[in-house]
Amino acid sequence: MGILDNEITKRRTFAIISHPDAGKTTLTEKLLLFGGAIHVAGAVKSNKIRKTATSDWMDIEKQRGISVATSVMGFNYGDYKINILDTPGHQDFAEDTYRTLTAVDSVIIVVDVAKGVETQTRKLMEVCRMRNTPVIIFVNKLDREGRDPFDILDELEKELQIAVRPLTWPISMGASFKGVYNILDRGLDLFTPDKQHVTERVAVSDINDPVIDRAVGEREAERLRADVELIDGVYPEFDEHEYLAARVAPVFFGSALNTFGVKELLDCFVRIAPSPRPVAAVERVVEPQEEKFTGFVFKIHANMDPNHRSCIAFVKVCSGVFHRNALYTHVRSGKTYKFSAPTAFMAQKKEIIDDVYPGDIVGLPDNGIFKIGDTLTEGELLHFRGLPSFSPEMFKYIENNDPMKAKQLNRGVEQLMDEGVAQLFTNQFNGRKIIGTVGQLQFEVIQYRLLHEYGAQCRWEPISLYKACWIESDDEAELAQFKRRKQQFMAVDREGRDVFLADSYYVLQMAQHDFPAIRFHFTSEF
Numbered sequence: 206m207g208i209l210d211n212e213i214t215k216r217r218t219f220a221i222i223s224h225p226d227a228g229k230t231t232l233t234e235k236l237l238l239f240g241g242a243i244h245v246a247g248a249v250k251s252n253k254i255r256k257t258a259t260s261d262w263m264d265i266e267k268q269r270g271i272s273v274a275t276s277v278m279g280f281n282y283g284d285y286k287i288n289i290l291d292t293p294g295h296q297d298f299a300e301d302t303y304r305t306l307t308a309v310d311s312v313i314i315v316v317d318v319a320k321g322v323e324t325q326t327r328k329l330m331e332v333c334r335m336r337n338t339p340v341i342i343f344v345n346k347l348d349r350e351g352r353d354p355f356d357i358l359d360e361l362e363k364e365l366q367i368a369v370r371p372l373t374w375p376i377s378m379g380a381s382f383k384g385v386y387n388i389l390d391r392g393l394d395l396f397t398p399d400k401q402h403v404t405e406r407v408a409v410s411d412i413n414d415p416v417i418d419r420a421v422g423e424r425e426a427e428r429l430r431a432d433v434e435l436i437d438g439v440y441p442e443f444d445e446h447e448y449l450a451a452r453v454a455p456v457f458f459g460s461a462l463n464t465f466g467v468k469e470l471l472d473c474f475v476r477i478a479p480s481p482r483p484v485a486a487v488e489r490v491v492e493p494q495e496e497k498f499t500g501f502v503f504k505i506h507a508n509m510d511p512n513h514r515s516c517i518a519f520v521k522v523c524s525g526v527f528h529r530n531a532l533y534t535h536v537r538s539g540k541t542y543k544f545s546a547p548t549a550f551m552a553q554k555k556e557i558i559d560d561v562y563p564g565d566i567v568g569l570p571d572n573g574i575f576k577i578g579d580t581l582t583e584g585e586l587l588h589f590r591g592l593p594s595f596s597p598e599m600f601k602y603i604e605n606n607d608p609m610k611a612k613q614l615n616r617g618v619e620q621l622m623d624e625g626v627a628q629l630f631t632n633q634f635n636g637r638k639i640i641g642t643v644g645q646l647q648f649e650v651i652q653y654r655l656l657h658e659y660g661a662q663c664r665w666e667p668i669s670l671y672k673a674c675w676i677e678s679d680d681e682a683e684l685a686q687f688k689r690r691k692q693q694f695m696a697v698d699r700e701g702r703d704v705f706l707a708d709s710y711y712v713l714q715m716a717q718h719d720f721p722a723i724r725f726h727f728t729s730e731f
C-alpha cells in the first residue's frame with residue numbers, strides 16, 4: 206500500500222450532532238481525553254453557547270470567533286487519525302451545521318435518554334439522509350432516569366427514518382444503573398458513578414454466563430437475558446455494509462459525563478466508520494486515492510478583530526495531497542494561488558503544515574478570494590457539489606441607511622453572503638434586496654458586521670414571506686406564464702436562478718396545483 210493509501214485508510218472525519226443539551230460537548234471532550242488531545246475535563250467549550258448569554262448575540266459571535274481552533278479537532282488514536290468537525294449548537298446557525306456535514310464521512314448522533322429524538326436532531330438527520338452519511342447513535346445520560354430503551358429504539362427508527370441495531374444494552378438506568386452488556390464483543394461493562402473512573406470490563410463467555418448474575422444481581426441478569434433475546438429476535442444481525450450504506454444505525458448506550466460507554470463507542474467507531482469516501486463533483490466522482498489534489502471550501506470563519514479583516518477558509522481535502530507553497534487553481538475565478546501558511550488543526554492548536562491528506566481539513570488565510578463551495582484543484586475544472594442552500598425561514602428587506610456608503614454596503618453584503626452568513630435574493634419586480642436567514646440572530650450579526658467591518662449602515666424592513674423556493678421547468682411556456690402571473694413575487698438568487706417568494710403556505714400550494722409542469726425546490730441543489 207502506498208503512503209497515500211495508508212494515510213487515507215487511517216483517517217476518520219466525522220461530526221457529532223445533537224439537539225442542544227443532549228451532551229455533544231461532553232462527549233467530544235471525552236473523546237479528546239481518550240485521544241490524549243487534552244488532559245483535563247472542561248478544556249473544550251467549543252461552540253457551546255452559554256445559556257445565560259443567548260440574548261446577547263455579540264457574545265455569541267465572540268465565542269464563535271474564538272472557537273476557530275475548536276472548529277476542527279484532530280488527534281491520533283492508536284493507528285487512526287481522527288478529525289472531529291464541531292458544529293454550532295445554536296439553532297440560528299443551523300446552516301453552518303448543514304454545510305459542515307458536507308465535509309464529514311460519518312456522523313455520531315447524541316440523544317438524551319430522557320428526551321429521545323428532538324427537533325434539531327431530526328433536521329440534521331435529514332441532511333445525513335440526503336447525503337447517505339453513515340450514522341452511529343449514542344444514547345446518553347443513562348445515569349439518569351429516562352425512557353424505556355426499547356421505546357427509544359422505536360422512536361429513533363420512526364423519527365430518524367433509519368433502521369437501528371443496538372450493539373450495547375443498558376442494565377437498568379438512573380440510580381440503579383449497573384452498566385451495559387456489549388452485544389458485539391460479549392463483555393459486561395460495569396458502571397461506577399464517577400467522572401474520572403474508566404469502565405470496568407468483565408469478560409463473559411456468553412449471555413448465560415453466571416458471572417453476569419454475580420456482577421449485576423440475578424433479577425437484572427434475567428431481565429438482560431430476556432432483553433437480548435428479544436433484540437436478537439427482532440433486529441437482524443449487525444452488518445457493517447448496511448451501516449456504511451447508511452441503511453442501519455448501530456446504537457450505543459452510556460453516560461458521557463461519567464465517561465461510561467465512550468471508549469467502547471470510540472473503539473467500535475474507528476473500526477467500522479468509513480475512511481474518506483469518494484466525493485461527487487458535477488463533472489465526475491473524485492476518488493480520495495487520486496494522485497492530484499482536489500478540495501472544497503465548506504466554511505469561512507471571519508476574524509472578529511476589525512483591524513485584521515482576514516478570514517480563514519476551511520478546505521476539506523478530497524483527493525491527493527495538498528502541499529504548502531504549491532500552485533493551485535481556484536476554479537471559480539480561474540486564477541492560481543499559492544498558500545504559504547496553511548494551517549492544520551491538531552488538538553485545538555493551529556499550526557503551519559506542509560502536507561495535508563484526504564479527509565483532513567486545511568485552514569487557508571483568506572482575503573476575500575473564497576466563497577463557500579469553491580473548489581481548488583491542480584488545474585482540472587471540477588465543481589464539487591453537495592453544498593445546498595435551504596430555503597430560509599425568515600426574510601427582511603435590507604435598505605441602505607447612509608446614501609454615501611452604498612458601495613461599502615454592497616461589498617459588505619456580498620462578502621457576508623460569500624461566507625454563507627445568510628442568503629440574498631433580489632426581487633425581479635422592484636429590484637429590492639431581500640436577506641433570508643434561519644434565525645433572528647443572523648440579522649443582528651449582519652447589521653453589526655456591516656457597520657464595524659465595512660462602515661455601512663443598514664436597516665431592516667419587514668416583508669411577510671412563508672418560503673423561498675427555486676423553480677424550474679421543461680415547459681418554457683408555462684414557466685414564462687408563471688413568472689408573469691407572479692411577477693411581484695419573483696426573485697433571483699446570487700447565481701441568477703429563479704426563486705419564487707411564496708407569502709403563505711396556501712399560495713404555495715395553489716401555485717403547485719395550478720402549474721403542474723413547474724418543479725418547486727426547497728433546497729438550492731437539485
Ligand code: G4P
Binds near residue numbers: 227228
Ligand atoms: P450539548 O453540547 O449537546 O449542548 O450538551 P453538553 O455536553 O453541554 O451537556 C449538557 C448538559 O448535560 C451539561 O450539564 C452536561 O454536564 C450534562 N451531561 C452530559 N452528559 C451527561 C450524562 O451522561 N449524564 C448526566 N447526568 N448529565 C450529562 P449542564 O449542567 O447544563 O452544564 P455544565 O454546567 O455541567 O457544563
